[in-house]
Amino acid sequence: MLPIIARWSIAKGHRAEALRALDELVALVEENEPFVPMYTVNVPNMSPELTSFPTPSEHEVVFLSVFDDAAAFKRHMDGVFKQWLDANKQHFLLNNGNLFVVSEWLERHAGFIRQAMVTTGSEASS
Known part of the structure; x- marks a missing residue:
């Protein structure tokens, strides 16, 4: 398994x-890429009861995803993702016409994922 964290920014006025x-x-x-066992999109929780350091931008998007292997990531980038990005990149921060991404490949050292964390798209939004 190959985890990655990727950070994007939403273009102003496009949230x-x-x-x-x-x-x-x-x-x-979820529907087309069984070689992606985990794919989550997160935005900052701007609740006044919580404090993040440094304070994140309300435009930030953080992906935490897991791919079966490097070949699976390439299939994702060349498949569903490429088609989706071609239709939607105007909503995100670009650099010379390309999506501006800060990413970090991870290697799981320890930990677990409880069954309660497994959600469908509709459950995750609530």
Whole structure:
């Protein structure tokens, strides 16, 4: 298994469209890419009861995903993701016409995932 964290930014004025597009992306990956065992899209929780350091931008998007292996990641990038990005990149921060991404490949050292964390797209939004 190959985990990755990737950070994007939503373009100013595009938050609603970007979030709808990201919901669509998650559904496409879940439906069409069985070689992606985990694909989560997260946005900062801006609740006044919680404090993040440093304070994140409300435009930030954080992916925490797991791919079967490097070949699975390449299939994702060349398949569902490429088609989706071609139709939706205007909603995100670009650099020279390309999606601006900060990413980090991870190697799981220890830990667990409880069954309660396994959700469908509709459960995750609530």
